[in-house]
Amino acid sequence: QKEVEQNSGPLSVPEGAIASLNCTYSDRVSQSFFWYRQYSGKSPELIMSIYSNGDKEDGRFTAQLNKASQYVSLLIRDSQPSDSATYLCAGGGSRLTFGEGTQLTVNP
Amino acid sequence: KAGVTQTPRYLIKTRGQQVTLSCSPISGHRSVSWYQQTPGQGLQFLFEYFSETQRNKGNFPGRFSGRQFSNSRSEMNVSTLELGDSALYLCASSLWLGRDGETQYFGPGTRLLVL
Numbered sequence: 001q002k003e004v005e006q007n008s009g010p011l012s013v014p015e016g017a018i019a020s021l022n023c024t025y026s027d028r029v030s031q032s033f034f035w036y037r038q039y040s041g042k043s044p045e046l047i048m049s050i051y052s053n054g055d056k057e058d059g060r061f062t063a064q065l066n067k068a069s070q071y072v073s074l075l076i077r078d079s080q081p082s083d084s085a086t087y088l089c090a091g092g093g094s095r096l097t098f099g100e101g102t103q104l105t106v107n108p
Numbered sequence: 109k110a111g112v113t114q115t116p117r118y119l120i121k122t123r124g125q126q127v128t129l130s131c132s133p134i135s136g137h138r139s140v141s142w143y144q145q146t147p148g149q150g151l152q153f154l155f156e157y158f159s160e161t162q163r164n165k166g167n168f169p170g171r172f173s174g175r176q177f178s179n180s181r182s183e184m185n186v187s188t189l190e191l192g193d194s195a196l197y198l199c200a201s202s203l204w205l206g207r208d209g210e211t212q213y214f215g216p217g218t219r220l221l222v223l
Contacts (some may be wrong), residue, residue, distance in 0.1 A: 001205070002186055034211065040121040043214040088151065094139055094202065095164045096212060 006099035023089030112215030133201030139181040
């Protein structure tokens with residue numbers, strides 16, 4: 001089993017819809033998780049960090065962590081075409097382990 | 109506050125050559141990590157430096173090395189370049205206050221092409 005796995009996608013949603021991105025992790029991954037957004041040809045940009053069970057909201061973004069199920073998710077509400085990018089789930093401390101990424105396209 | 113800077117941004121080398129990449133972390137950040145990103149392997153951890161000491165190392169051959177200076181700036185070196193070393197090399201910095209889960213902020217990357 002990979003240490004961090006993401007639903008491979010690609011994911012396509014209409015503008016204004018909710019985009020749901022999911023990630024599972026193995027026991028070997030530290031219990032701190034991050035969501036990064038990466039536009040084509042650019043470097044990863046931090047969207048959310050989450051350390052505790054439950055939900056964490058920041059604007060249109062909500063991260064959810066369920067340690068019992070070893071599951072992390074990111075919800076993007078009111079999706080915009082500018083949200084079209086690859087979303088990377090990562091776990092760990094100073095040594096991040098990344099998932100393969102999920103490519104999201106928001107259609108106008 | 110300025111972000112993480114990396115130089116050069118683009119580099120073309122030939123097989124067998126060596127290359128040195130540079131990273132300046134966000135002011136006040138003490139930890140610098142390096143990652144390699146390729147289409148086939150995704151983002152993979154290379155190594156992490158804190159207080160001029162390598163604290164963590166990923167599963168890369170010894171041709172990949174790095175160092176950190178007293179001002180927290182870091183360099184990584186790849187010797188005897190191979191075609192497969194073509195990648196985006198990313199540097200990330202964090203405060204590192206001793207807690208797990210310190211947020212890492214990425215620089216723009218250096219895109220290396222090996223011919």
